[in-house]
């Protein structure tokens with residue numbers, strides 16, 4: 001994508017030029033023009049590598065054929081790759097949980113199937129989730145089930161493991177990782193599932209003037225509201241075409257790509273984003289600005305100490321009313337509903 005006849009550097013008359021889209025088709029390449037562009041290309045095709053520090057681990061590309069990124073179809077198309085084999089699953093998100101539960105399911109019909117679970121973090125509170133406090137019951141259940149799997153010993157869990165290298169010994173794989181006690185080697189295993197998240201493909205928009213959050217690579221305005229270093233509630237204030245636009249007039253990023261590397265995007269957010277952006281492009285600014293969004297919270301709202309008691313609207317719905325015995329709006333609502341609380345805690 002570019003502006004017709006103008007690369008990224010050219011400023012003069014930029015906004016008057018249409019976008020130029022280079023489109024690959026089965027009958028060759030085509031150049032289309034467009035008045036506006038909505039980038040909804042997702043992040044699924046650009047998974048994060050297994051290696052620590054965002055770079056491939058040593059041996060990761062060499063043994064690529066034995067690594068499944070994201071969530072392989074363990075019970076369907078990829079069954080034969082995993083049945084009766086030992087798989088190392090890396091990651092501490094819902095993708096890892098899905099893969100582990102499917103491997104456990106597979107072991108019921110293929111008994112020699114086993115899994116080892118490694119996480120870089122030592123704190124699994126986010127993946128174990130809020131259980132009954134999660135406003136999305138299926139998400140809460142996923143966390144509770146994977147917790148049972150690890151605590152029952154059906155899956156060997158190694159936390160605080162940062163993958164650095166993959167080696168082959170006797171036709172199987174050994175995986176090295178840095179831990180607080182030095183290098184630990186796990187294996188041998190037959191396959192690896194790298195459920196280590198996704199990142200946006202920024203090559204597509206290289207010739208356009210985008211404003212992105214420096215580390216999340218999300219649209220800039222959303223960065224501070226969804227930063228996983230600070231938020232785990234799954235909540236985000238209503239937002240629309242204004243937050244999703246860029247210095248490049250007529251260009252918008254929507255969907256999971258608008259969240260960049262942040263892991264908490266929900267379809268509900270995307271529907272409202274797209275409605276607002278479509279209204280703005282159609283010139284109906286009243287509809288475009290009337291954004292409404294109430295998201296189901298995770299029930300595990302970890303707020304950094306610097307946020308506690310602040311007027312932040314980005315997490316847990318902001319602070320609770322002063323007269324209420326609760327740390328935030330989500331906590332007050334949970335208590336009103338007869339629960340012990342939302343699970344909020346101030347991070348050390």
Ligand SMILES: Cc1cc2nc3c(=O)[nH]c(=O)nc-3n(C[C@H](O)[C@H](O)[C@H](O)COP(=O)(O)OP(=O)(O)OC[C@H]3O[C@@H](n4cnc5c(N)ncnc54)[C@H](O)[C@@H]3O)c2cc1C
Pocket residue numbers: 040041042043044045071094095204254255256257265266267268270
């Ligand atoms: C494992 C996982 C589970 C999730 N589960 C849920 C859930 O249960 N509920 C929920 O609300 N959200 C869930 N999400 C979050 C999110 O809602 C989904 O990822 C959702 O699919 C995002 O929609 P999207 O349209 O932004 O991106 P995608 O669904 O990834 O769609 C992007 C599309 O763009 C296409 N594309 C890419 N590049 C180009 C290009 N250059 N030209 C043309 N087309 C291109 C792709 O082929 C794809 O079809 C989940 C996310 C993940 C990763």
